[in-house]
Amino acid sequence: MKVLVIEDEKELREVITQSLEKECYIVEQASTFKEGINKLAGYDYDCILLDIMLPDGSGIDLLRELKSMNKEDSVIIISAKDSIDDKVLGLELGADDYLTKPFHLSELLARIKSVLRRKNQQGFQSLKWNNIEIFVDERSVLVDSHAMVLNNKEFELLYYFVVNANRLVTKSSIAEQIWGDNMDEADSYDFVYSQVKNLRKKLKNHQADVNIQSVYGMGYKLTNE
Structure with missing residues (x-):
């Protein structure tokens, strides 16, 4: 399974990547809005981990772009903004889940597995x-x-x-x-x-x-x- 991590904080991005690779996921990275949109336009992913606050744009706008492409990549928003409005907007735009920073890597992994089960296994184990x-x-x-x-x-x-x-x-x-x-x-x-x-x-x-x-x-x- 292939995961794209769109996160501008390098240390967090690397920690997430290393954790997922230990679980045998194929992981790609993007640190900016521009890098993210290029990845989304050119490739498909089983799951995208998407930060809302990027240095050159909004993760919410990236989510809008993804949906305008009619792509079915699952999306989990990871954000330091614990705002009900942001959560509601992200979910309404098609995100599958929303996780607030800081979070435990074990919880992130569980969320990814849950999203993939819903997407590819109709919820079955x-x-x-x-x-x-x-x-x-x-x-x-x-x-x-x-x-x-x-x-x-x-x-x-x-x-x-x-x-x-x-x-x-x-x-x-x-x-x-x-x-x-x-x-x-x-x-x-x-x-x-x-x-x-x-x-x-x-x-x-x-x-x-x-x-x-x-x-x-x-x-x-x-x-x-």
Whole structure:
């Protein structure tokens, strides 16, 4: 899962990033309104942590811009302003949650998990596809109730395919989702092919009722066929 932290306070931004990376999230950062809008325009995120007070603009205006793009990224506002009016406005504009600074990192992580459960799992603790069950918080997978061991990238890849089942996902979108900013260092998408190949092999060995179709020149699609 990929998270964008838009926060101008460097120390807090780094602490949040390190905490989320320990939980195996892919984390990207922005410290200004301009950096934030560039990230939002160019990429998709599972969750955005958004500070209201940025040095060159308002996080509320960033939220308005995000919604005007018709994007579905979940948003948690993190702000030192404990104002009812700000909370109400943020939620009315489409934010999923509002957390006032200072906060415990454990609470922030719990809020993120809750938002992602509502968004991708309809509130359930697990995500199911045929005989596959994905437990996101525990980062574990069962096939016909038997454990299937995946590395971090394989887990993220399977999760991304299931969330986007029956939809074409391009190689570039997979790279952005699973590798984040690091994908810019790659000169090809061979690493995507390699991870998909490994995941397919493990799914087949565990008799998972799933098919990851290759769409020539474009990407992949997870189907029942």
